[in-house]
Amino acid sequence: LIRWSPTGNETLITTTNQPIDRFVHLSSLNSIIFATSDGALWYTDRDRQTTPLGGPGPRVNRIVARSDERIVYCGYADGNVVAVDTGSRRFATVLRAAGAIGEISLTPDDRTISIATNDGLIHVAELPGGLAFDKTTWVKLAARARHQALAPDGLLVVLTPEGTIWLYSTSQRRWLCLPTGPADLRRVAISRNGDTAVALDVEGRLIWIDLDIARSVMGVETELKME
């Protein structure tokens, strides 16, 4: 694990005997949580001391940190998602899904989470502040997600391999569907204020999505505007 400076200087943080699959940098703690291919989860602090957090076990497919970096969500190939408290290093199970975790997305305020699994489902929930996930109510959506992103108001944008862009309002549970042709859609990004999204496909198309117009088509009101 190497840290690069903008001037090109490299600093070796740590070395593991397994390939590194995923990592997340916690800038407020100046630390890194990373996963190796054997499913082990590691924590490297500001002094470059590396300690195991868990595993080995099923492979870690996604690591996503909350914006306040107090909790990190890890999605596993066996369908489990766990939350790691970066302060206490405690674990809590967030979700036990049937399919391997494909994508994890959070709203900027960390209140809404969307977890896509490779069995064609997306699990959406409002999250508690801490690690008490046992009372979380999950909404299951049927969509094969290639990639996904959440806008600040909870508008979920999902790309499917069949070339369909799905928009789902998590607050008002309304759908909008945009078939874009047979091209395999790959990535989606949403602007910070949530008024625009772009989707990329393998044919080299960049599709600009006006989310405000989409919301009006869906009949979805949003009061959230972030600059």
Add this chain to the structure above:
Amino acid sequence: MLTHWTRRHRPLALTVIALLGLAIASAAFYIWAIAAERDRADISEQQAMRAQASAETALDELTLKHAQLLLTTDPSAAVDALATYRGPDASRANQIRAEATGRGVAVLRAVPHTNNVRWAEGTGDDAVFSLSSDGTIARTRSDGTPAVVTRNVAQVARSSYSRPRRLLAYVCNPTDVCIYDIRSDAPIPVPTSLQGARAVGISFSSDGSLLALLSQASVLRILDVTDPAKPLLRFSRTIEGGNDVKFFTASMVAVTTGQGITFVDLDGDMTSFPWSESSFWDAHPGEPLFTAATIRGQALVIEGFPLRIAARTALCRGPIQGLRFIPGRRAIAYACREGTVGIWDFERADTRPRLHFEGHTDLMTVSPTGEYIIAGGGQGTVAVLDLSTDLTTTYKGHGFRLTSLSPPTSEYPFVISTDVSGALRTWPLPQRFAKVVVRSDSAFHTAIFEHRRSLRRRFSRCSQPSLRLTKREILAHMISTMCSLYPVTAHCSPRMVSAIWSNSGHTPACLSSASSRPGKALYHNSSSLQTPGMSSPPVVTAD
């Protein structure tokens, strides 16, 4: 006293007691039997209710699955299937409805004819007029109720429609030319000049004031139909071998012959171009441009004046199935029989396929505003290419070969499609909340939104936030819907895998890897590009 009586009549008393006991036992047994029967009935009822609930659940699941399956063949029918759904999975039902809407739900479905519908047009009062080779012209109201308005259409169902005048001229009776006034919803009595016309070609001028007729005997007649009930002959000449006619300009028509195209003006001057095996042709609505295709895939553009061939190319490998100028552009939409629909920019000699039907293309037309190219093919599939968003929407549900397409107009902003079974459907125009803003030769890998204020000021004329994106050989671009694409820097390493922002939001970086050489991490700022090497390909994507 009872005791005394019992002692004196002991046998009788015993008998009475025994009878009473028997009666009580019988009553108890009777009540028990009733209760047991009631319990059995309750259990049966519960079982029946469970069975009914189970059947309803199964029916609900079947309804959802049926609707889901219908999405691929007829989204309108999927919505119909969900109309009776009262199951618990309302979210899934709503999702299927949304997908059906995205794929296209017909606004109107009707079967006004029993045979090929050759022409259809919507009017401002939400009626659709259609002409069929079953011999009728029908008017279909928005509720789907059809009514036959005339029955004198000849089986060939050849016609020409003037949108400005809302006049439909068609072969009738079976050798006359009739005119139906769509505006007043009434036929115009056939004048003597249109009786026995034996027309093989009919064409209105662009303003609808002139009507060109070409007879089986190759006699070209041009009539002034300012008053369609009293046409006045303006021009007449025999064009040797003429088999079809079309207005080119207000005072000139084009006539196809076996050998080529002959342009005839009202003064009698003629100019001919050799062009055998002609199939489709079109005149530009605003400029003196004419295009024609052959059954072998060739196309040419003739420009005036003086008339000359301005461009010529091979558009298709087989027959061309449609050729239309795109209003507002110097470009032509074309459709190949083998399924390709594209745009020919004849000035730049640039041909670009834009969509493809499985099997074959049957029809193609362009909207009067030049915003939409509409094509039909496959098993009754309608495709609408929105040229302003560069996205294609396909409408399915006919299930039969399409026979005509009508583009959206200001009066009737819906697409109309008809088929060989006599059915017609009208479709809404695609929603415009997304558009293709970049079309690259190679795939993009990732994109991140730019939110630096300095860059916003730099591109202050852009209405949208800017964006950085990465692809194989380009590190970053500035992009917006109004500013198109601004390359910021280039020359990234062979395989880009990710792009991130630095914590400050001022430095984008991309990670790249290649199987045979060390990977590189690239950092970009406004003035420089650093490429520090890595000892091994990076396996981590930091997105």
